[in-house]
Amino acid sequence: MSHSLTDDTDKTFLQQAVQLAMESVEKGGAPFGALVVHNGKVIARAGNRAKQDCDPTAHAEVAAIRMAGKMLGNAHMPQATLYASCEPCPMCLAATHWARIPRMCLPRLRKLQTAPALPTAILQSSSTVRLTPPGPNSWG
8 A cells, every 4th residue: 555645545544533533522522533544444443532531641542552452462563554633742652652553644734714623624635654663672
């Protein structure tokens, strides 16, 4: 599969991540969504639940990575891609690194001039971040 910035597959998965963010807001959470794709299939999806669960680690990316690990039966996901609705915080970036997920796709959002919030944002294109996984002898 091509990993170009105009790849329709990436755009489709990113739109799903943004939709999860909007659903998170509707449920009283923060506007963040993420999904993990393994071998072309979505294996985990999550919205931010930090406020509802009173858990500062319940970010969408971390929750999706946790679900994906359980689904795969392995904490390491070298064949996966993480799609997130926005740039990750340091904790989510570290979780992605320790899960050995080599690729993360993020949207470039452009707000409409009259748009007050994320739901009216337009997905323009994607940015791909390539991560260097830790070596085989590292912790995690």
